[in-house]
Amino acid sequence: MDHPTTPATPPAESFPPPEPPPSRRRRWIGILIALLVVAGLAGGSWYLIKRPPAEGAGGFGGPGGPGAFGAGMVTVGHAAARQAELPITLDALGTVTPLATITLKAQVGGVLTDVLFTEGQTVKKGQLLARIDxxxxxxxxxxxxxxxxxxxxxxxxxxxxxxxxxxxxxxxxxxxxxxxxxxxxxxxxxxxxxxxxxxxxxxxxxxxxTRITAPITGRIGLRAVDPGNTVTANSTTGIAVITQMNPIDVQFSVPQDRVPEIQQQFAQGKPLAVAAFDRTRSTTLDLGTFSTLDNVVDTTTGTVKAKARFENVASTLFPSQFVNVRLTLRTLNSIVVPVTAVRTGPKGPYVYVIGEDRTVQMRTVKRGESTVDVVAITDGLKAGELVVTEGGDRLSEGSRVQLQGERPAAGPRQGASGPRAGASGPRGERRRREGGGPPP
Known part of the structure; x- marks a missing residue:
């Protein structure tokens, strides 16, 4: 009786091992790549922070870069406290006001036969300007x-x-x-x-x-009537307008709180200097003296009108012109520093004083009068001491600083002792073996 034959099983070593699913392989490859990227970024960051600064460079290793901050150095602006005359001033907006403005009007009627002036001309008192028949x-x-x-x-x-x-x-x-x-x-x-x-x-x-003459010395304006026209006595328009230019006044307003101080200085017979500036406050138009105060306070603004007189020799002040006025009330002899050097803390105003070892000390001071640029220090500071004017937000008590313009202390130059020197390292050793010597 024949039995069914069973097919022979091949040896185990002839079958390859089963392969992992493709998705699992890709996952492991992605994880490996991510680890390599993270390691590369970490190494690059460590190198950029720890590498020695190049001499004169201003990047990450130069003055003011992360290398400097990492070493505890902060680059700051500075100024020296100095003894100076500090003028106490009062700024205001003023209007140029002439002492006299005259409209030339015919006092008798008739035909205007002659006009003997040029528009914009400076005329003298008594000068003949026009004739009527x-x-x-x-x-x-x-x-x-x-x-x-x-x-x-x-x-x-x-x-x-x-x-x-x-x-x-x-x-x-x-x-x-x-x-x-x-x-x-x-x-x-x-x-x-x-x-x-x-x-x-x-x-x-x-x-x-019938002879129209100049009643004052001043600048004549534009002509309103031409020769040959008939003029009437005391007409509203007139022939022209003469404005006195020298001297001339500037009218401005001062706060009512400043009135007692102005009156005190004025009563002592001290002339108060007044300067007139242009719109941008960059050019001084003329210098004059304080004249007087008005006799009433404007209740709507809380100010008092005042006048200052200017010689206006160069005619730089023009009637009805808006100017910036600076009234000097008095002058103080005090220690001054830039306004940016004084900061305000929980204990009041303070400054950062720079020592000889380039460490800063927080020192409380007392402020006095101030201007746009400088402030007076009445207590807490001596003349000649250095104070921080810029970069103080990054400082604290005992911080080390580096002054702007100073040359930082440089580390060893990479070109002299680094891998490019050729005296050490695999590349230099290979050059010596080949007889090439160190590179130039």
């Missing part, structure tokens, strides 16, 4: 003169008659009534002559008014 006024003057001469002749005749009547009255040859009547006639004619003289003077004044 004077012929009608000259005729009126002659008429007044004729009337006066006629009445004077009548007066003379009446006086002669009165003298004769008085002689006859002494001889009792005439009635006293006739003498009194003649005396009254003489007085009447005397009054008429006085009226004639007044009319003649008025006519002469009108003739003079």
């Amino acid at each position: 004077a012929r009608p006024y000259e005729q009126a003057l002659m008429q007044a003169q004729g009337t006066r001469v006629r009445d004077e002749a009548q007066l003379e005749a009446a006086r002669v008659t009165l003298s004769r009547y008085r002689t006859l009255l002494g001889q009792d040859s005439i009635a006293r009534q006739d003498v009194d009547t003649q005396a009254a006639l003489v007085k009447q004619l005397e009054g008429t002559v006085i009226t004639d003289k007044a009319s003649e003077a008025a006519a002469r004044v009108n003739v003079e008014f």
Whole structure:
């Protein structure tokens, strides 16, 4: 009886081992790559932080870089406390106001025959500027003169008659009534002559008014009437406007709290200096002196109007111009430092004082008056001491600093003793074996 045969099983070593799933292999490869990247970043960071700084470099290893901070050094700006005259000033916005502004108006009507000035010209007091046709006024003057001469002749005749009547009255040859009547006639004619003289003077004044002259010295503006036009007496527009330029005033306002101090200085006879600046406060237009204060406080602003006078020789101040005014109240002799050097802490104002060993000390000070740039220190600081002006936010008591502009202490140069020197390392050893010697 035949039995079914079982196929022979191949040896175990002829079958390859089962392969892992593809997804598991990719996972392990990704993890390995991530570990290599992390290790590379960590090594690069350690090298950048720990490598010695190159001489004169300003990067990570140079002054102010992470290498410097890692060594406890902070680059700061500094200034020396100094004894100086500190002016106490008051700044305000002012308006240039001329002492006199005159509108040239014709005082008699007529035809404007001549204009003898140039627009924008500086004219002198009494200078002839324009003429009006004077012929009608000259005729009126002659008429007044004729009337006066006629009445004077009548007066003379009446006086002669009165003298004769008085002689006859002494001889009792005439009635006293006739003498009194003649005396009254003489007085009447005397009054008429006085009226004639007044009319003649008025006519002469009108003739003079046909010549328009400058009442003040100043700068004349634009002409409003051309020659040949008829002008009327006291017209609203006028012919031109003259503005006095030298000297000139500047009007500004001061806080009411400053009024007692200004009055005290003014009462002592000390002239208060005033400077006028342009809009940007970069150019000084002119220097003058304080003049006076107004007599009332403006309740809407809490200020008092004030005036300062300037000679304005160069005509740098122009009427109605807006300027920045700086009034100097007094001058203090004190120790001053830049405004940026003073900071405020829980115990009040303080500064960082730089010692000779380049360590900083936090020192409490007392502030005084200040300007835009400097502040007075009344206590806590001596002249010549160095204070921190920039970079103080990164400091604390005892911090070491490096001053701006100082050359940092350099470590060993990489080119002199590093791997490129050729005296050590595998590359240098191979050059020596090959007889090449160290590289140049």
